[in-house]
Amino acid sequence: MIDPDALGELELALPGRVSTTAEDLTLYSRDQGPVLHPVMPGAVIRARSVGDVQAVLRWATRNAVPVVSRGAGSGVSGGAHATAGSVILSLELMNTILAINPDDETAVVEAGVVNADLNDAVAVHGLMYAPDPASYRWSTIGGNVATNAGGLRCAKYGVTRDSVLALDVVLADGTLVSTGHRTFKGVAGYDLTALMTGSEGTLGVIVGVTVRLRYLPVAVHTLAAFFDDFTQAAAGVLAIGRARVQPSILELLDGRTLEALDVAHGSDLRRRGGSLLLVRTDGYGAAAEAEAIRAVLAGLGAHVSDAGSEEADRLVDLRRHSRGDEVDDLYRVGEDVAVPKSQLVHYVAALEAMARHHRVNLKVVAHAGDGNLHPTFWVERHEGERSQERLEEALDESVRCALDLGGTITGEHGVGQYKRRWLPWEQSGEILSLQARIKQVFDPLGILNPGKAIVA
Template sequence: MTHGFLQELADGLEVGQLSQDRGVLLAYSADQGPLLERHLPVAVVWAESVEDVQHVVRSCARFAVPVVARGAGTGVSGGAHATPGCIVLSLERMNRILDLSPDDETAVVEPGVINADLNAAAAGHGLMYAPDPASYKISTIGGNVATNAGGLRCAKYGVTRDSVLALYVVLADGSLIHTGHQTFKGVAGYDLTALMVGSEGTLGIVVGVTVRLKYLPSVVRTMAAFYGDFRSAAAGVLAVGRARVQPAIMELLDSGTLEQLDKLHGSDLQKRGRSLLLIQTDGFGADAEADVVRRVLADGGATVTTEASAEAEMLVELRRSSRGVEMDDEFRVGEDIAVPRSRLVDFVAELEAMASRFQVRLKVVAHAGDGNLHPTFWMERVDPVTDEHARLRLNAALDESIRVGLEMGGTITGEHGIGQYKLRWLGQEQPEPVRTLQRRIKELLDPAGILNPGKAI
């Protein structure tokens, strides 16, 4: 069967679009998420057109071969990990911006377009694509759609779903559908576009995306508020909200993160405080909003600085690189929990207590504007031979953080997706009959179960 399948696959592709080289298979077998076990795909295919994707999916359907779609491989939940007997379908070569309409404030792109490249193209028209995950310089729009990616600007502009108007999707039988609309408003029928966004390639393969663009702000003001402890900084987030100011960016970094950033980049953030709240206002009202923010934070005990342009950009870029500088492994485990903003202070206190109780180290960065935290429990200088309980302690702390976050009305993933790694916790957030309904949707759109099996639901 494998030979016949590969022959059929190759017959519909050009030279250089299919590889079984072991080095290639290894490189494309996993994304940046924790690897529970590695499986090499049967082959890697690079699609260059919608017709290529349809051909690949039809071949896979005929031979019952699983297909794992992949963008740039920057996901951190194992959503693009290869599964047994699968092919990996890379969409990175489908990287054209098909249309950019300044008057309509929309763009139509192929899934392999890099987030930063779309932003660069839009900037020439005074526009921007708002979602900006930390990996925006290398991640693809298709991958962002698959995971409903977020980013620093989520506090004001929302996540990927809020910017997607329409999709072209190849279904499990190889047919092509168009969902959504080219207009900002539209309520005809069920919202299949919203259903596809965040489905992690389990319901269909996105081959075209129509996105809404936002105005590129002409004025940006960045403030850094340094606090003596993390909980006070978290309280500052609520204080800004009570002042009814809506910053574009509200990012929170704890002492462990500042320590790591200083070591990596030679900065001196720790000398200025034990926690940093980084706030950015934008638009024509940026100065007025910044004045309110400075006053509110100073009243709460913060040392608030008005950063020069160069340092402001440095702080934003340091924040972007503050999660994911290392890969998670058995002695470093991180997550993507979101809680209601009113519970930020409580959750941070619980995280600190967990780290002490399980005798592990903790560092936290957070999209504080929308309550999305990335806590990382870790241990350094661990010898697996002499400390066989280290991994167990780390994972116990991680499990506890999930349980407490859910008890506070939160979610196990704010922006990274379920993938393969978080399936063990999904039942705690979505009990039956919700999960039964989701499985029925999956069975309707993918009856043979060939689209990214074992992920997301």
Template structure:
């Protein structure tokens, strides 16, 4: 990018809204996903208004400069990794809750609004924004939209797409469109809103979001059910479903995860059992549903305890930290597959076999209520390249096994850059080509987050 071109960009923005020095842009060059090849952006740009976003995109369109949109950088699939010659457009400063309409049960927000902040504002009206990814304290609504994020409450309330009614989107040429409706129902024309949700910034830049709010539950009951092993806990998930109870939260943590949490947080989860099924019921029927869950899980050999408010909050918070922090003495790879719930027990057994066959360690956490698993494989860094090679083999086999039972390569984290190698395993060439054609319609110059979400033509 020439100095004159960069000066033209800088002239569009307020003072202090652009960084160009390598040391300054490096912290914004990646999200939390694995890095295949680190690239530095030519610039990092902060926009504070829709008009500024439009001006930056028009500039990029004119000069054919790639634009990678970034929020808080909490993604784990490389969807916000910088690409060669790009600018990173940061929307964190577009963080206004524009409107909350309690009678309509909707809110209008900018993309930089933090998930937890929206929930705090909605709670004043007896409402909540249902999607709650583990990073909800720091993740942005715009980022949630980009990946169609899920979270703990998705067992009952669904993923982000189920709570998005309308979007304001800046297209690749800088024009602004509004999709969707202000009502809970609406089927006029093609559903462009759903198309943009989960598109990872490859079709347009979301600058306004109208979300559906839900009622804050009248009552909540949290149960901790400890089982001897993870397969027994997974069987409990199916048993609760067969009892026709719909928990708001149904999370599964295996023994290795419990041990890791104990070591990091001083808890004593592993001493209570070999696996934990953490269940929360809510609403006016919370007590009755919890009683059914307790009876069902106890009959399967679970040790089931009701948790008081403080202990329930602690357990939920521990679950949110179950992914773990990066450490220097381990090579780790984590995944985000989903399988039909009927396959949970079988698939977890297969994961344990894979770990054994490839001599790698494994821990499993899952949004068990909807079959979304986050297995993590790891080896000691002392094993060097041989250990990494075994990790990759285990990871690839785990993905193929998920697909073999009717699953998917990603339940909520998105394809990003890292999972592109697996996308053709799940989707046929005709489907992939249709997606490329859609990309061509919305982004004919290929400037919006290139190299992410869909595979390029051969």
């Protein structure tokens, strides 16, 4: 519970920025991830400037109030869930593109700039911002950086960290610091930019980002390869790698996902096969690379359609919506494990066996180019409490299996609140302790997004 006098002080310092309405408290209390313990924040602050953010953190330090920062709330690991006695600090109104430097191939943005808006702005210069999470139309650059988000183009262009050059960050005591550099290369001192990227708001609040831009491809070519089953399609991923051809997008969808897409969008994907491997090449060599991939996949028995640009865009857009619009809860959980590409076939087969054993529903999509899978497990609500237990058992087994195969508990969504229980399965006690000590340096009072990202 926040002291009313302290809250009044904040309202006086930031007139019109602080809300305590029930509607706002509910709306901003969570992101898209499962809620283990529902909590309402004490207030929501919509910052409009760096000065606002500094004022909030100075106030929070004086009053020992936890601060949960957020952008659009598109995360799916509970990283932006309210915690007990906290305030929510929203940066969504800090949405100005401060500079675009076409010759330097960089841009400087406030944290609340939407991913798609930045891409629209730089496209006129023949450039693009490569990271493209499925939520790119509404997720913010600051949130992308805080979670080190990935997306469909990760296979070729990497995750968010690979496109971040410098950050402006407000520390727990309100101090504004700038990390990194505006050059593509730079190795002076510790790489605090990389440390902040993916720290999920636990080390500071990101208010500004300098990003590296890439060349907008002069051509793209998309192939849709339909296989009889998911395991065969996963084998196709390895075959492409062995051919040493680098797609920009390499996505894998199972039959249950195709069925869901058909129902939602009126497509006929499931009729065309039991699994879809969606491949996109880009650049001057797009056509030649696509033809090489076509030959490889056809040799494995896939039915490969050469989609025109309109069909290509439709398929890629459908893939972005393949997770569905439902918010995760205790009955439906979408996971985010990654395994070495050589283990894709084994892991997919194991997931299907787990679903049968635990009597839970399963659908799987994957950023197959980098071994990042998004299995979604769910049970029917009417089955009651025991169905939730089966779901949790399946989730635990899926994570254990990924780790046994040399994988990780999260490829791009972050640990947040929901995955903290699995972090000690992956990281040693020494590493957990080191992370806790780093947290202590940046946030001695423990007010920045407590209970998230690390095990303190």
